[in-house]
Amino acid sequence: MNFSIYDLDENIKKLLNLDNFLNGITVNDFIEEISKDHFLKEAEVNKLGYLDPKPYIRTFESTLRELKQLNSQSSEQTQMSERHVDNYELKHSENVLQLSSNIDRSVKKFDVLDAKISEVTNRINPLGHSLNKITNSRDRSLETIFLIRAYHGFYTKEKFDALETLRTSSKYDDKTKCAKTVANLLTLAKKIESPDLPKTTKCLQVIEKYSEVMERNLLNKFEVASEEGHFDIMREIAKILFEFNGGANVVQTFVSKNDITLDPAQDEEGSILDEESTWQKLSDPNFGEVIKDKSTENILDTLRFEIKSRARVIQQVFEDPVPVLKIFIQRVYAQIVQNKVNTLLQFSLSVSTLAHVRVLHVLYILVGDFTKDVKEFLTMNEFDKENELNSILDQSFYDIFIEYTSETVYFSREKKNLEEIVYDIVHKFNTYNEAELSSQALATKIENLDNFEYNQKSTEHASNDRFSFHFSERKRLNQFKAYVKSKLTDKPRNSVSERNDLEAELYKNISITKVETVLKSAIESVARILELTPTKAPELALEILEIILFDFGKLYIGGGLEVAYDHLKQENVSSKINSNQEFNFDYLYTFSLVSEILFLVSSTIKKIILPCAVNFPNIKNRMINLTNSYVSRCEVSLNILLQETLDLIAGRLAFCLTKQKKKDFFCDNIEDDTEACESISEFLNVVYSTFIGTLNNDNLENVLVKVGMNLLNQLLEHYKKFTVNSIGGIVLTKDVIRYQTCIDEWDIPELTENFQLLKEIGNLFTVQAKLINSLVTEGQLANLKPYTIRQYVAKRADFNPSYIERFFNLKH
Template sequence: MSAGGGGSFSIYDLNPEIKKLLNADNFLNGLSVNDFVEEISKDHILKGAEINKKAYLDPKPYIRSFESTIRELNRLSADANDQRIRGQKQVDAYELKHSQNVLELSNSIDKTTDKFNQLDIQISDVSRKINPLGATLNRISTSRDKSRETIFLIRAYHGFYTKGEYTPLETLRTSPKLNDNMECARYIKNLIHLSRRISDESLPPTLKCLQTVESYGERMEEDLLKKFERASEGDEFSGETFDIRTMNNVSQILYEYNQGITLMNWFVDKNDLVVDSSHDEETLEESEWEQWSDPSATNYDLGPHINAFLENIKFSIKSKARLSKKIFTNPETVIVLFIERVYKTALKRKVTTLLQLSLQQSLLAHVRILQALYGIVGDFTNQMKDYMITEEYDADQKVSQTLELANDGLFEEYLFDNAYLVREKRNLKEVVQATLNALDPDSFNEHTNDDSSLARSDTLRLNQSRAYDQTRFSAEKKRLAQFTQYVKAKVSERAGASDQVSKLELEEDDLKAIDCVETLLKTAAESIGRALELAPNEATEHSLDVLAVLIVNFAKLIVREELQLQGLNVFWSLNSIQFKKEILFCLTACAKKIIFPCVTNDAIAKSKARFMINEFVKAQETSINELLDHIVDYSLRQLSGFLSKQKKKDFLCDTIEDDTEACELISEFLTEMYANISVALTGDNLLNTLSTIGNAFLNLLLEHYKKFSVNSIGGVVLTKDAIRYQSIIDEWGIPELSEKFQILKEIGNLFTVSSELVNSLVTEGQLSRMKPYNVRQYISKRADFNPSYADKFFKFR
């Protein structure tokens, strides 16, 4: 270690003597390493001694070891440097050699590329020369084959023309080799074509020859069909006795003859019996038909009546598809024929039978059965499409297209040209009418609706453009006005011919009406759901029509409710408010969850639906407000009338008896009024109505007490009446109103306290906020009031 100034760093400080030795001048003047070591270790006399209780350590052996280590490291460093220099020289030599190899290889590649290009040019020249020769050879070969076939056909025609037969052709037909048989079938097909072209009525032998050739072809086909039939006899499902190879050979031969059309039709006809044997018509029980025709029913299911039938058909199609793939050259064509046959026969009979039976029951049963069949058969068709694709029977999508077309064909009669929508709308009208008739046959009968004209107008509108404007529902509005007049007359007849209806009967009728509303909503939801599935392009417009039907018939129910309550207890008319609120809630919920999702992609239709609903809601809210105004006016008239029954001597009495007659009448009326209003109204409607009546009643009382003279005992009677009014108002639960009624007791106190206390009384409580003129009016009704000395006694101005 060395110590020095500047930026040097040392863990231990050196003795001053050592620092003097560490000087370059000392070494230049001849100080050797040995002398330096001896100098720094001259304290060897301490050897064997202890310093700070530790044995003295001689540094010289360690220094010598360090010297040896340094010398060895220097030697190794020199060797390594020599090896590095030698390595660099070797790398330079190898890099030079690699560069020479790269240059030589590049030259070799260039030469090879030139040779390849020359060879490619030569090959191209040879190809250009050979290709015409190859094409010529192909034409020669094809011409030779055609010439051979042509010669054979000419000879065969000559043989049939002269002898009625041609032995080489018969040899090919009877040959055990498949290729010979296929060649024979091909010759016969061409021979028939040739004979038809040559035949001429002016040359009878040519016609006879054509007939002979055709008969020969028919005999060949009949023999092959019989052979195919024998090979196909046995257990179809086990496949143990099927001669698949023979059947496949016959299929290939007849495919050459006429694309195998006759064979495929025969195969489909024969196996059509399997489907027919599984075709067992099942009809629904009477109780089941009732469920299908019940608008409120939900537990109807067509699955048990058709699932087994469809499973049999599915099994037949799958088995025929597997068999066709083994037998026929073009199995897709056979599968297509079989599917078309199944859909046009078995499935068509099943669907038609069920739909015709449903029409005999009701339109609701018909449209429900139609939707159920459409969904079930549609699922069946999709399953068959998936199977054909998965099992690779449908490479060109021909089978899938056939399945889709066949499925659509089953329902075309019932869905084409809006036939379904016409029935759906008629069903909607019938269900609505039946539901309303069940609620009230006297009000909702055939005279209130012109169903025939409505159905005609529906059909006409469906066949024309389905434009919408405000006049679209003018007919419905007109019928609603007629309905109002009709129901009003019926209600009047019932009111004159029978006793008054009870509150319980009204409540029961309201429950039935709400059930009717729920049934109408369920019917509407079902109708829209069916339209979305069966006529999706018309679903938006149909949703608007359904909404119109709901609004018109809800309006009829509301009119009936209102007219039924006319002439009865006026407070019972508040029941119509609750009924309207229920209908508004149901309509808005239906619009939110059913109508608007159906018209969300049509801004115009959505605007129309919103307009129709808003107009209906606005009309009902206006009607509710008018009814509440009527209730308020009626209540105030009654209260005013009861107050008019107050006797002049009620508050000029000598004894305190029961409440006055006017108080009794008013108390009973207020109690009845609150009981009815609190049941019919809720929230702000209830609070506002009670507050309006309460404030107006308070004003009536304040003016009422200005009209009567009151003595001290009569003041107690007045206060007693006021306390009873106060207790009734307190039951309404409106703190602000209860506080206002406190003034009645204070007014009563004006008549009961001594004259000396009147002045202090009018300066406290609510009387202090009343105008002095009004307070003086009450004070002037004291029995002991004398205007000449009023100021002296009452000190009141």
């Protein structure tokens, strides 16, 4: 009951409803709503009229009371809802328990039923087995009875009409039964046949003849169906004949009927057999392009298409296509591919060894790609689930090339090819350089150095390496010499005078093009080895390395160094050193050429040959040791060649200084440069132009530094021998400036700085005596010993030993 003296407005009462608050009305909205009717109601804002607060107070009191009442109602509803939830949860738990017990009862009933069913099954199974046995026995009995009747018919009448009816029937099952019966008849007749019963032999012959007629009749139908493209009929006949005797004859018939025949024009089109120019290119080691035989490519493309199309037909005709595809593939490889390969390879053998190995490589890759493509097709189309056909393809491919790729046959030809290339180059080089190569002076000198180094070695490992290298080298050289002798007996050698001048120009001097020819041929050989005999690649690559280092490197590159050394020796004779004859430094071209050749050889070995033995440490170490030993010997040869050239230059410089006259520096007037200075300057220009054309980079600078320092040392000693007056000092200074000019042109700061000492020494002869003391404390003279300076000062024309300390004040 409401005792309020101030009732709420009806609109406000509508607001005080629990549903409004539950439906989302906010406090702010509620306050605004109850206050809007009293806001400034009847107020005078500007005149500050009276505002009665009671309506506000009563309104909010009533509102607060109503809100409390609503709150209590909400609490009661919440409690009631919680009680309802508890009741429902209890009922749910009771339902779950009841359902669980129901399920348990159902499972128990199911177990009982399952046990009963299992019991029934256990009783029925023996009955089923017995029934199957009875059925099978009945069928076998019927078959046996039919088989005995059939044999009796052939035995007595030489025929059996019921069997003939089956044979001539158009039904598949009848024909199958006939085939099985005939097969069993043949087995039975062979067992019964006895010499004591002649009629059994006759019966066997009749049955065999009947089986032949039956099979021949089926095969004829198979052929007709094949021609007309009736694959269903072919498949039925094939299944019948497989039941009869394993299907050997039907397979043979199918293969023969579907044999691949090539158009003769296709075989000849694009063939290289009659192209003489092509075979000449194949025999040229410098020819690097791959020549393709269009005829072979066309044949393989045709076979690729035919095999794929035949495989799909075989899949439709035979339940198991694998046995048929085996025979078909073997025939293709044996009759077509092998004939083509043999024709080309046999012809290539009559052309040249190089042509043969190149053609072998090309055909190996062509047929290999063809085989790989066929294998992928058969695998992708699920013809070969057990990998039986892959094995047949691999074996067929192997059988084609085994005659040519066996280790003893193939690599002997590969090695013969390389030896022929090396022999052709080395033999012509030796022919044009017989005189120079006969002395082997450089080899003897290096051998002495080797022996010295060998005697200095103390470790057993180093000794073994040394012995191994020399043993292998001698072995390879002996083998190659034997090969060369055999070549010489086969082909008489012409005298040098009979040879073509152009050939002499090409072969007399070592040539980087010849080296490139050999290296390219070796790289070709390695590429072929990796394709044809990959398992033997490390050992065979080692043999190729030995051919490069021992056969070619020793006889050609080493021969070139021998020729250069012989030319040096011809220049290095006292008659030339101590005369005005000009030196011929042409042999020095060998230095830069051999350096470049060694770089090419080392790069080839490092990038091509060594990777072949990456998984074989022993062979790889052997390759590295052989290469390092060979390169080391070549570097020793180059060092000897260069050092003796420097000695030769030093000897000529010393000879030029002997032209210095005693009066050159003790004269009364200044003339042109002295004869010694002229000779040395001209000789220095020749030396510089020679070295700059034959050496490069660090080698050029190091050699020029040695030549310059040698000249400087000789001049320093030279100027200690001559008395110099004031005018002669100017002449000496002119000579020094001429020397400095020659050296400055070399653009080597080290030499330019060192030759400054000569000018300072020249000043010792030109300055006044009283200035010598201050002169020797400056520049490079300050680094000389007093005794050395005294030697120069003592050659001054105004030198007086008794006054040396007083005038020159030189310290000890």
